[in-house]
Amino acid sequence: MFTARKSDQTRELLLRAAFDEIHRNGFQAASLSKILADTGLTKGALYHHFPNKTALGYAVVDELVTNEITQRWLAPLENQDDPITALRTLLQEAGKSLRPADIMLGCPLNNLAQEMSPVDEGFRERINHIYNVWRGGIAQALMRGQANGTVRTDVHPGETAAFLVAAMEGCMGMAKNAHDPDLLFNCGKSLIGYLESLRVAPKPRVR
Amino acid sequence: MFTARKSDQTRELLLRAAFDEIHRNGFQAASLSKILADTGLTKGALYHHFPNKTALGYAVVDELVTNEITQRWLAPLENQDDPITALRTLLQEAGKSLRPADIMLGCPLNNLAQEMSPVDEGFRERINHIYNVWRGGIAQALMRGQANGTVRTDVHPGETAAFLVAAMEGCMGMAKNAHDPDLLFNCGKSLIGYLESLRVAPKPRVR
DNA sequence: TATGATACATACCGGTTGGTATGTTCACAG
DNA sequence: CTGTGAACATACCAACCGGTATGTATCATA
Numbered sequence: 001m002f003t004a005r006k007s008d009q010t011r012e013l014l015l016r017a018a019f020d021e022i023h024r025n026g027f028q029a030a031s032l033s034k035i036l037a038d039t040g041l042t043k044g045a046l047y048h049h050f051p052n053k054t055a056l057g058y059a060v061v062d063e064l065v066t067n068e069i070t071q072r073w074l075a076p077l078e079n080q081d082d083p084i085t086a087l088r089t090l091l092q093e094a095g096k097s098l099r100p101a102d103i104m105l106g107c108p109l110n111n112l113a114q115e116m117s118p119v120d121e122g123f124r125e126r127i128n129h130i131y132n133v134w135r136g137g138i139a140q141a142l143m144r145g146q147a148n149g150t151v152r153t154d155v156h157p158g159e160t161a162a163f164l165v166a167a168m169e170g171c172m173g174m175a176k177n178a179h180d181p182d183l184l185f186n187c188g189k190s191l192i193g194y195l196e197s198l199r200v201a202p203k204p205r206v207r
Numbered sequence: 208m209f210t211a212r213k214s215d216q217t218r219e220l221l222l223r224a225a226f227d228e229i230h231r232n233g234f235q236a237a238s239l240s241k242i243l244a245d246t247g248l249t250k251g252a253l254y255h256h257f258p259n260k261t262a263l264g265y266a267v268v269d270e271l272v273t274n275e276i277t278q279r280w281l282a283p284l285e286n287q288d289d290p291i292t293a294l295r296t297l298l299q300e301a302g303k304s305l306r307p308a309d310i311m312l313g314c315p316l317n318n319l320a321q322e323m324s325p326v327d328e329g330f331r332e333r334i335n336h337i338y339n340v341w342r343g344g345i346a347q348a349l350m351r352g353q354a355n356g357t358v359r360t361d362v363h364p365g366e367t368a369a370f371l372v373a374a375m376e377g378c379m380g381m382a383k384n385a386h387d388p389d390l391l392f393n394c395g396k397s398l399i400g401y402l403e404s405l406r407v408a409p410k411p412r413v414r
Numbered sequence: 415t416a417t418g419a420t421a422c423a424t425a426c427c428g429g430t431t432g433g434t435a436t437g438t439t440c441a442c443a444g
Numbered sequence: 445c446t447g448t449g450a451a452c453a454t455a456c457c458a459a460c461c462g463g464t465a466t467g468t469a470t471c472a473t474a
Contacts, residue, residue, distance in 0.1 A: 029326075031431075043455095104325055114383070118312055119232065214422090250462090
């Protein structure tokens with residue numbers, strides 16, 4: 001019962017190899033032959049599990065990418081009293097955990113968004129859905145922060161969440177291109193500075 | 208003397224068609240055949256002016272993309288006393304001038320950066336050079352603003368410039384994917400809010 | 415006006431791509 | 445034990461890719 005069916009395993013194998021190949025070269029330049037070589041499988045296996053290359057790409061977005069975003073950026077935000085501190089922690093943890101090789105490959109979601117959204121509507125819809133969920137999660141966290149007095153009440157949760165996600169992806173994109181860890185660090189510092197500016201100023205002590 | 212040599216004209220024609228095709232599909236997916244069909248030229252012309260596809264892409268970056276960034280984002284910043292107002296104006300003008308079709312294609316520089324920087328070092332170096340110039344121009348403007356008292360002295364010009372460029376590209380990328388003009392508008396609002404937070408607070412009137 | 419280089423056009427090539435049609439193995443139900 | 449469909453493997457295909465070799469017209473120059 002706990003052992004996945006072998007068929008599901010090879011499907012997962014294909015998905016992960018596709019994710020890597022797409023992460024490295026983008027979807028359009030991703031080579032099915034390369035994916036098959038990496039997995040040791042053949043065209044027969046691939047086209048048994050997926051009707052075509054596009055469907056494979058969709059599955060990568062719907063399953064792997066969606067999962068990574070929600071687990072890494074949304075789940076830790078739920079049931080948090082102080083969303084600004086929580087977001088700050090997430091940013092700092094991400095900064096520490098990212099290996100240089102990961103930085104140079106960039107955010108898989110952003111990569112796909114920039115490449116595919118003008119080219120394929122199916123990709124665009126799926127990617128946009130993830131971004132909507134992402135923005136929504138941050139907006140809700142900000143609203144909770146406003147309710148319990150940790151976030152300034154004059155910030156617009158939706159707009160701010162959109163900007164935060166945009167700025168994060170922008171910083172990742174810069175670092176990806178710059179090959180300079182300091183740049184990501186500096187961008188992150190400014191981003192955290194902006195984040196902290198959303199916080200309600202602590203009450204001054206009466207002395 | 209004022210009429211460009213015909214050879215230069217066809218080279219320019221190729222460059223502009225290549226820019227469009229790359230802007231639409233990315234460099235790797237850009238089809239030379241499509242470029243030639245658009246221009247009415249043939250392989251002979253293309254490979255007379257450029258040794259290969261990569262060199263054509265490099266020329267697009269070195270000439271067209273560099274020019275667009277400097278003219279649109281850097282030249283208007285020079286000799287400006289109030290960099291924050293100047294940047295704000297640039298952002299608002301860009302927001303108004305961008306047609307929906309342009310938004311959906313994204314920033315040509317960012318597109319190339321995300322696609323090519325992990326794949327081709329030549330592209331990465333060229334793109335990074337443009338970004339360095341861009342960041343440098345904004346940083347210098349911020350420093351001038353600090354010197355004449357329009358920008359807070361506690362902001363780090365370099366870090367802030369890096370974050371501003373990153374956030375701009377991030378906002379463009381979001382809007383490109385969202386197909387929602389409001390999103391770009393909202394992101395822009397937050398970005399301008401951040402920009403204004405860098406300004407020296409006006410001296411309170413003595414009443 | 416003769417000459418040679420420049421500026422293209424035409425035809426062709428090997429390699430890779432995504433996709434398909436057919437074969438084969440294997441697990442499992444009857 | 446047998447049959448039957450799922451789960452692959454193998455072989456093959458047309459289309460397109462970037463690139464090249466060669467031919468030709470045009471233009472500058474002497």
